[in-house]
Amino acid sequence: xxxxxxxxxFKWHRKHLLGLRELSAEEITYILDTAEGFxxxxxxxxxxxxxxxxxxVVNLFFEDSTRTRNSFALAASRLSAxxxxxxKKASSVSKGETLLxxxxxxxxxxxxxxVVRHNAGGASRFLSxxxxxxxINAGDGFCEHPTQxxxxxxxxxxxxxxxxxxxxxxxxxxxxxxxxxxxxWAMTKLGAEVIFVGPPTxxxxxxxxxxxxxxxxxxxxxxxxxxxxxxxxxxxxxxxNPFPSVREYSHYFGLTVERMKKAKPDILVMHPGPINRxxxxxxxxxxxxxxxxxxxxxxxxxxxxxVLFLVNQAAAQKG
Ligand code: NCD
Numbered sequence: 001x002x003x004x005x006x007x008x009x010f011k012w013h014r015k016h017l018l019g020l021r022e023l024s025a026e027e028i029t030y031i032l033d034t035a036e037g038f039x040x041x042x043x044x045x046x047x048x049x050x051x052x053x054x055x056x057v058v059n060l061f062f063e064d065s066t067r068t069r070n071s072f073a074l075a076a077s078r079l080s081a082x083x084x085x086x087x088k089k090a091s092s093v094s095k096g097e098t099l100l101x102x103x104x105x106x107x108x109x110x111x112x113x114x115v116v117r118h119n120a121g122g123a124s125r126f127l128s129x130x131x132x133x134x135x136i137n138a139g140d141g142f143c144e145h146p147t148q149x150x151x152x153x154x155x156x157x158x159x160x161x162x163x164x165x166x167x168x169x170x171x172x173x174x175x176x177x178x179x180x181x182x183x184x185w186a187m188t189k190l191g192a193e194v195i196f197v198g199p200p201t202x203x204x205x206x207x208x209x210x211x212x213x214x215x216x217x218x219x220x221x222x223x224x225x226x227x228x229x230x231x232x233x234x235x236x237x238x239x240x241n242p243f244p245s246v247r248e249y250s251h252y253f254g255l256t257v258e259r260m261k262k263a264k265p266d267i268l269v270m271h272p273g274p275i276n277r278x279x280x281x282x283x284x285x286x287x288x289x290x291x292x293x294x295x296x297x298x299x300x301x302x303x304x305x306x307v308l309f310l311v312n313q314a315a316a317q318k319g
Contacts, residue, residue: 015311031307057084136311184211
C-alpha cells in the first residue's frame with residue numbers, strides 16, 4: 001500500500017534549477033502543472049499568495065535583462081517573498097568583486113533563493129556548489145535558460161494541448177542561444193520533434209550529437225511546422241561576421257508576412273524577446289494573429305512562481 005502510493009505520488013526534490021538537460025519529462029510536467037495552479041492567482045483582485053512569506057529572493061543579474069528580471073521579481077513578490085535587486089552596474093562587482101564573493105556576502109544577509117544571470121556558462125552551477133541558498137539559473141552564457149524554455153513549453157501545451165508529435169522549428173542564432181538549448185531539452189523530452197534552422201555559421205558545434213534535425217532553409221521547413229520560435233541575433237555575443245549582411249540574413253531567415261503565407265494556419269509564432277523588429281521578424285508578424293509572444297510573457301510569471309515555490313519547498317524539506 002505504502003509502496004504503491006510512493007510510486008504514484010511524484011515528489012519534487014531539487015533545491016536548484018540549473019538546467020533542463022538533467023530534468024526528466026516527469027519533472028518538467030510537474031513544474032508545468034504547478035504553474036497552472038499559480039496562473040489563477042493573477043486573475044484574482046488580490047494577486048498574492050503566502051508560500052514564500054519571510055523568505056528573501058535575490059535577483060543577481062550580471063547581464064542586462066528586463067523581461068526575465070522583472071518577471072522573477074514579480075513572481076517572488078506574488079508569493080510574498082522579500083526581493084533584493086542586484087545589478088552589476090549598481091554593485092561592488094564593478095569594483096572587482098567576484099561572483100562568489102558577491103553571493104557569499106548576500107548569503108551572510110540571510111537570503112534564501114538566488115536567481116542568477118551571468119555571461120559565463122556554468123555560473124549558476126558553480127554558485128549552487130558554493131552557497132547554501134537555492135539557486136535558479138536565469139541564463140548562463142550560451143548554456144541554458146531553463147525558465148524561458150519552461151514558459152515556452154507551457155505556452156505550447158496550453159494552446160495545443162500537448163507537445164507530443166508536434167514539429168517545432170527554432171530559427172536563427174542557435175550557436176549563441178541558451179534559449180535554443182533549453183528549449184531543445186524541454187521540447188524533445190515532452191515528445192516534440194525539434195528542427196534547428198539557420199545558416200551553417202550560426203549552428204552550434206557538434207550539432208549532430210544533439211536530439212534535433214538541422215535545416216539551412218526556412219522556406220523548406222515553414223510549411224511543415226506547428227510552432228516556430230524565432231531567436232534574436234545575439235549581436236553582443238557574435239565573434240566575427242556570421243552572415244554577409246543583416247539584409248541578407250532577413251531575406252533567408254526572417255519571418256515575413258510573405259513567408260507566413262506558406263505556414264499552417266494555426267502555427268504558433270514565438271520569440272523569447274527582445275525582438276529586433278524587421279530583422280528576424282516583421283512587425284506585422286510579431287503583432288499578428290498567430291503571435292503568442294505576449295502570452296509567453298504572461299505565462300512566464302506563473303512558471304517562475306512555480307519554480308520559486310518548488311525549490312523553496314525542496315530546501316525546507318531538506319532542512
Ligand atoms: C533571452 C536571453 O537573455 O537569453 N532573452 C530573455 O530571457 N528574455 C534571449 C535573448 O536575449 O535574445
